[in-house]
Amino acid sequence: MTTLPNTQQAEIRVVGVVQGIGFRPFIYAQATHRGLVGFVLNTGNSAVLIVVEGEKKKIIEFIESIEIDKPYLAVIDSIQTFWHTATGEFKEFQIRISKNEQKAGGSVIPADIAVCNDCIKDMNNSQSRHYQYPMTCCAICGPRYTTITDTPYDRERTTMNEFPLCEACDREYNNPLDRRYNAQTICCPICGPQFTLLRPDGTVLDVKDPFIESVKLLNEGAIVAVKGLGGIHLAVRATLDEQVQRLRKLRKKPNKPFAIMSKDLESIHKYAIIDSTAERLLLSWRRPIVVIPQRIPFLLSKFLSPGLDTVGVMLPYSGIYLRLFEGLQDPALVMTSANPTGLPTIIQASTFQEHFMDMADYFLTHNRTIFQRCDDSVVIPIFDRELIIRRSRGYTPEPIDTVNGGPSILSVGALEKNTGAIYHKRRIFLTQHIGDVDTVEALQFLQEGLSHLQNLLRVTTFDAVACDLHPDFLTTQYGAELSKTYQVPLIQVQHHHAHLAAILADHKLPLDEEIVAICCDGAGYGPDKTVWGGEILTGNAHNYTRSAYLEPQSMPGGDLAAKFPFRMLLGILSKKYSETELRRLFEIGAKKSLPRGVAEFEIILAQIYRDINTPVTSSTGRVLDSLAALLGVSTQRTYEGEPAIRLEAFANNGTYQPGIQLDIPVELKGKAQVLKISNLVDQILQLRDEFRGPDLALAAHQTLGKTLAQTAIGASKSNGLTKIGFSGGVAYNKILTRTIRRIIEAEGYEFLMHRNVPAGDAGTAVGQSLVARANLRKAS
Ligand SMILES: [Zn+2]
Numbered sequence: 001m002t003t004l005p006n007t008q009q010a011e012i013r014v015v016g017v018v019q020g021i022g023f024r025p026f027i028y029a030q031a032t033h034r035g036l037v038g039f040v041l042n043t044g045n046s047a048v049l050i051v052v053e054g055e056k057k058k059i060i061e062f063i064e065s066i067e068i069d070k071p072y073l074a075v076i077d078s079i080q081t082f083w084h085t086a087t088g089e090f091k092e093f094q095i096r097i098s099k100n101e102q103k104a105g106g107s108v109i110p111a112d113i114a115v116c117n118d119c120i121k122d123m124n125n126s127q128s129r130h131y132q133y134p135m136t137c138c139a140i141c142g143p144r145y146t147t148i149t150d151t152p153y154d155r156e157r158t159t160m161n162e163f164p165l166c167e168a169c170d171r172e173y174n175n176p177l178d179r180r181y182n183a184q185t186i187c188c189p190i191c192g193p194q195f196t197l198l199r200p201d202g203t204v205l206d207v208k209d210p211f212i213e214s215v216k217l218l219n220e221g222a223i224v225a226v227k228g229l230g231g232i233h234l235a236v237r238a239t240l241d242e243q244v245q246r247l248r249k250l251r252k253k254p255n256k257p258f259a260i261m262s263k264d265l266e267s268i269h270k271y272a273i274i275d276s277t278a279e280r281l282l283l284s285w286r287r288p289i290v291v292i293p294q295r296i297p298f299l300l301s302k303f304l305s306p307g308l309d310t311v312g313v314m315l316p317y318s319g320i321y322l323r324l325f326e327g328l329q330d331p332a333l334v335m336t337s338a339n340p341t342g343l344p345t346i347i348q349a350s351t352f353q354e355h356f357m358d359m360a361d362y363f364l365t366h367n368r369t370i371f372q373r374c375d376d377s378v379v380i381p382i383f384d385r386e387l388i389i390r391r392s393r394g395y396t397p398e399p400i401d402t403v404n405g406g407p408s409i410l411s412v413g414a415l416e417k418n419t420g421a422i423y424h425k426r427r428i429f430l431t432q433h434i435g436d437v438d439t440v441e442a443l444q445f446l447q448e449g450l451s452h453l454q455n456l457l458r459v460t461t462f463d464a465v466a467c468d469l470h471p472d473f474l475t476t477q478y479g480a481e482l483s484k485t486y487q488v489p490l491i492q493v494q495h496h497h498a499h500l501a502a503i504l505a506d507h508k509l510p511l512d513e514e515i516v517a518i519c520c521d522g523a524g525y526g527p528d529k530t531v532w533g534g535e536i537l538t539g540n541a542h543n544y545t546r547s548a549y550l551e552p553q554s555m556p557g558g559d560l561a562a563k564f565p566f567r568m569l570l571g572i573l574s575k576k577y578s579e580t581e582l583r584r585l586f587e588i589g590a591k592k593s594l595p596r597g598v599a600e601f602e603i604i605l606a607q608i609y610r611d612i613n614t615p616v617t618s619s620t621g622r623v624l625d626s627l628a629a630l631l632g633v634s635t636q637r638t639y640e641g642e643p644a645i646r647l648e649a650f651a652n653n654g655t656y657q658p659g660i661q662l663d664i665p666v667e668l669k670g671k672a673q674v675l676k677i678s679n680l681v682d683q684i685l686q687l688r689d690e691f692r693g694p695d696l697a698l699a700a701h702q703t704l705g706k707t708l709a710q711t712a713i714g715a716s717k718s719n720g721l722t723k724i725g726f727s728g729g730v731a732y733n734k735i736l737t738r739t740i741r742r743i744i745e746a747e748g749y750e751f752l753m754h755r756n757v758p759a760g761d762a763g764t765a766v767g768q769s770l771v772a773r774a775n776l777r778k779a780s
Pocket residue numbers: 115116117118119136137138139140141142
């Protein structure tokens with residue numbers, strides 16, 4: 001074929017999130033529209049290769065359109081163009097099938113994407129092939145991370161491989177002008193996964209439509225287990241006190257907030273308050289659980305989030321959930337994730353039944369394998385954005401971009417609410433939410449999550465393994481094994497130093513940028529072998545100094561003091577009162593605050609004053625717990641952070657009272673400032689009968705926030721620094737975050753909040769990888 005004189009060939013390489021989101025059909029349409037010939041191809045390293053021939057002017061226009069008109073989920077990192085002489089070898093424009101390229105390059109796979117409006121229209125259209133089909137999806141929506149078994153992203157490397165396309169689906173799949181063109185997970189009632197409704201004994205209910213029957217059963221009050229895309233939920237009507245409590249008993253979760261789902265914003269408005277940030281987050285394609293204030297009087301069951309003034313809610317992200325609202329009598333369904341310990345990542349019908357026998361009345365299930373379990377993500381709206389509590393479905397495996405490349409690091413995280421991470425070139429890839437790694441099963445889940453990432457990224461070796469400093473964590477032992485396997489250094493990272501570094505990563509700061517970080521949480525192992533958790537650190541990814549900390553307090557009974565906050569209260573007040581005084585003050589209160597009453601109270605006093613089993617901690621969480629005990633808000637922790645979270649809800653009912661004068665003296669000890677926190681707790685004790693509890697709780701929060709902010713400002717001043725970050729689980733506390741931010745910004749400093757990295761321990765793997773990279777040379 002001859003070429004016209006003004007024709008040229010362009011070889012274009014587009015790198016970024018460009019696979020699995022309808023990018024190639026978009027390119028096809030743009031090229032054919034301009035009369036260009038050639039091809040487009042997914043390569044295995046998160047790039048798309050385009051070769052076009054035609055008029056140079058048209059090609060330039062085409063390249064511009066890639067940037068301007070790209071599909072809404074595409075993220076383009078770079079477009080490289082190489083010009084060549086036209087060859088005349090192409091007759092048309094084609095989408096070519098993937099070459100199995102194995103170059104290591106940091107492949108980017110999209111996260112699961114909520115069902116799009118066009119697909120919902122199909123589901124609602126009785127003339128459509130997809131009418132009422134729960135797994136309807138297209139090239140821009142549907143599951144991704146949970147179904148991909150390998151790269152490049154093609155149907156044969158997804159769990160849809162087990163479902164060959166029917167004739168009609170195949171036509172759509174192969175028609176470049178169809179919105180299901182090359183959509184890897186498409187299917188229909190003829191060729192796709194089938195749903196069945198089971199009784200707990202495994203027998204199938206003989207019903208025409210398992211969804212219509214499920215809704216009927218839900219309306220009658222049944223608990224229905226629902227197998228979704230990345231895991232299993234337990235569903236029950238959200239207004240039924242008795243059934244919600246029954247579910248609590250079955251799940252052995254007495255107080256932990258249950259997430260709920262509503263079909264639309266209008267329904268949510270009936271029971272919760274949605275501001276513009278919350279609305280944006282609820283509607284986003286990531287569809288996280290968004291924690292928002294309850295509308296009072298609260299229309300739903302008070303047992304959804306006992307003692308709290310918020311509710312965690314999400315909108316349906318797949319047709320599976322949409323169908324559960326057809327004819328439902330409630331504005332919301334409890335939709336709590338039910339992945340019991342020991343449940344393997346690959347969830348199949350048989351394992352499902354075995355594990356759920358005792359949890360639900362019915363099982364609504366389907367015959368598609370869940371390859372990667374991925375729980376719902378959880379976020380809190382604050383200011384104009386979200387703080388991520390649990391980063392999982394809809395986020396994983398989207399990377400955290402940093403400024404510099406460097407050695408590859410494998411991080412195993414810490415203990416609670418854990419994730420693992422791979423730092424490869426400029427990007428940190430976090431696994432999906434793993435949970436507390438305190439069992440062999442959870443450790444196995446972490447291993448699977450990391451090896452899946454490793455496989456997707458084609459990373460075969462690492463330069464270092466990073467883990468926590470705590471010698472007894474399962475993850476620390478796992479890290480040690482991995483460092484032997486790869487024969488690379490093991491770098492143990494102090495927990496709060498990891499939090500500091502996580503702030504650096506989250507703000508794209510270089511490894512050597514010094515900041516001051518307020519790192520407040522429940523517990524982290526300190527280099528002095530005590531438990532840290534109320535730290536103001538100054539440093540960068542290489543090093544840190546402990547500029548300030550909360551005065552260490554006795555934890556009578558060790559871990560029991562975290563479980564029963566009254567113990568912590570006594571530990572803290574023992575700094576101010578003698579044994580006799582404490583007995584006089586609290587003997588009566590002990591009866592209802594301790595499981596074994598006065599007998600236990602006497603043991604605690606003995607532990608404190610004879611120094612038996614009383615480790616010390618500078619934890620902020622324990623201080624908030626003790627205030628929760630003092631103000632009668634919480635006597636027992638049944639889930640992580642419970643007393644402190646309830647205290648915040650309690651404080652939200654408080655108002656400013658000029659008569660409440662609180663202060664936390666700060667004293668220099670060695671080179672560090674110590675915040676004398678027992679003063680604050682004692683002042684609250686003394687004002688307890690004079691003022692309302694919520695007013696005192698609010699004032700205590702504000703005083704703590706103010707003192708932390710001012711101390712951090714002091715550390716910044718003396719080190720000539722301008723940026724102050726806030727990290728750790730306590731950063732989810734809105735009263736504290738608002739107070740700290742206000743003071744820091746009023747003084748002209750830059751306040752660094754977390755953005756894409758969880759503030760809690762789910763973000764420590766990110767910090768560990770930065771610290772490891774920074775210290776690699778030193779260690780080896
Ligand atoms: Zn769609």
